[in-house]
Amino acid sequence: MENNMSLTGDVSTSLSISQKLAVFLGMAGLFILTLASFNINFPNRTLWLYTTLAAIGIGVIWFAQATYANKTEGIKNDHIWFKSITNGGVLGWIAGLVLTGFYIVLYFYPEYLGLNAEGENTGIIAFFDPLSKLLSGNPASQWFVYGTLYTIAILSFGIKFIWKYRHNKYERLRTFSVMFFQLSFAFLIPEFMQRLNSDNFSLPYYDLKNIWPLNYYNFEQYRVDSMINAGDIGIAMLLFGIASIFIITPILTYKYGKRWYCSWVCGCGGLAETAGDPFRQLSDKSQSAWKIERWVVHSVVVFVVLMTTAVIYSYLGEDGKYWLNRTSFLIGVAVLLTSVFALVMIFKRNEFQKDAKFGAIGYLAIILSLIGFHFLSGEGKVFLFEAEALRSTYGVLIGAIFSGVIGTGFYPVFGNRVWCRFGCPMAAILGFQQRLFSRFRITTNGGSASLAEIVLRIARWG
């Protein structure tokens, strides 16, 4: 996501010398990365790696400095609809295709990045080995390469964002927050945790701020097993994962609105509001988009609940190591959903009038499926599908294609919050919590609504 350097909200028609040099520096970094993926052998790889990463980061920051430092504080949206990169024009499409291509390779053809199942990695993945070994002690994987680039993007474009919005203290703090959570929770801590692993102790790779259902794989058997086997600390992590969605999230959403997660903590939101910021105006505000959004995002919620239930169901009761058995688990899920549904219908009927249909359909679908699980499951199968098939379908469709390829790859085409609006089940659940009991809403100031239109055109989602 670093290959579009000229994508700021406010450059004059011609670039200044500093801006040109900054673009050159950043592009040089990307070029070296590209060379690395073609297996060019760099002598002194460590130095090359750090220089390259620094060039990309400094290029972005330098560009931001050259763009904003000499401007007065205030909103900087001049010319965004004139420039091809930010108005969905040809440069935007090219950037979108390049990013999309990168995601397709990353998710489906990592061997082109140098992943080698048989032996040592090559290409760009091997190029990142020095940094990976420094942090976790292990050789790099494609996910390490992605995580590193992702973190650099959030940090460097975060600095750019802070410069651009420096008149707004809320935005400055918010951006520091996402930069911090990306660097520490999403990147460094899980890497360091790998160092604790040994032959008889192993923790799964766990970004603690990544909450189910965004982190849809959190309760899969290999992760749960590994947490249970890791003793107290593992159990604590498992409990934290459960508490995150059922206890911590509702409390924080009640107090601060869903933005506490979507724009202060989340990595997807973090990338969207930093590297994705120049594309915020591209999101579709039509009423039909809004209708599609509600159907799609709620379907994803139903899908992820069913998938997770099926996955957990499939491994419960296999042997005696889980204290929960299949039946009590299913009953538990049913009771939880029923009570939420009933409480909303009793106490918040009026607020949810229009959404009652979605709620009822979703609820019915899940309950029927639970009953189906119970009566129709046979050997290794849940309902009529294999739980594993359900999981991998979700992983490919939602985890990879929706959130990565479309959600991020198409920033320059569909805007920066496509995934967050249309696809993220976490955002849907937080939005539900917010409407249920939080006081936060987008608002205007009484009658002076002359800016309200602009607010809704450019405002952050979440």
Added chain:
Amino acid sequence: MEHIVIIGNGISGITAARHIRKQSDRRITVISSESDHFFSRTALMYVYMGHMKWDHLKPYEDWFWEKNRIQLKNAYVSQVQPEINQLTFSSGEIMLYDKLIIATGSSYNKFGWKGQDLDGVQGMVTKQDLELLEENTKNCRRAVIVGGGLIGSELAEMLSTRKIPVTFLVRETSFWNGVLPPGESEIINNHIREHHIDLRLSSNLKEILSDENGRVKGVIVEETGEEIACDLVGLTAGVSPNISFLKDSGIELDKGVKVNRSLQTNYENIYAIGDCAEQHEGIGDRKSVEAVWYTGRMMGEVVAQTICGNPMKYNPGHWFNSAKFFDIEYQTYGWVFPEPRDGEAHFHWQHEDGQKCITINYQEESRKFVGINTFGIRMRHETFDTWLTEERSVDYVIENLKQANFDPEFYDTYEAEIQQSFNKHQPVAQ
């Protein structure tokens, strides 16, 4: 079925149409020669600056009108004949109405300057003005703006985003000081200059010079006789109601279309709302003609109620307004005049960065709070509206200023500093 015809598809006319549709099944036709669809006029500038595209200015998607059976007609009304309830369009076509709402807005003032009709001389009010500006600034080496008000400052901001040097001729001794107290006006002077605008105070336009092709080539300043070469002249010295097409119609006119508090003209079935309407007497301290976005909206609501059988009087409530001068936001609630009126006093506080200030106007004797101007600090409209209704004292307002703050979270707050400054300047009356 009763046919209601609305001339003008701005905020006033469209609000009337929407509210009539909400409450009734009457046939509604909205006529405009400016644009096919309603758009947000206050955001016109953002299209020129590249913040938005034209389509973004439309608050309702194009399917909205047909779905709500509001018929749109792109045409220019050249004549109204109230005796026979008939409109004539410039094409010669006619249309009959049962009730007519005139909501034609306003157009920019020309004060008879020599050269005011040359090519390259224009205002900035309509969609056509926007298109013309795009055309007129293609190879523009310098622009001169005449008239220091909100539109003038917006035009200066628009041109500066295209890197066009601007000379800004302002008649007053300080920017907009017929409206703003001196301290505030000074902040805006400085802020305009900070954006590299060549602001000339106490400067009137004498004449606009023409080249051999009837195109503007410069202006002459009245006071100094200086000739300023330019390729564009922006006329932004206020606006007047758009009523020339009604001249011989028999509808009572003065500055605008004369209306009573029910917004009715001298014809029972003809109403006028928005910028083009003129009250027989100003309401409270308001002017009899108000070219303000939200009063247009309010009038649209009132006229819709009246037409749908719930006769209602126009009552705009406490004065308020808001605007933005380049990066500085301005809000006003209640009345603050450049100089305090008899029996009134001003409390003025200014932040050291020269970008934020407030002025509170109050009655000296009773200490009743009369109004507030704020720059660079957002205040909550609802709170001030309540305080004005409750006739709170200036001391109460200062004491409770925090409640009215509408800045985003984590912004620096200035209430303590303001209170301190107020106490220092206001020895307790014994």
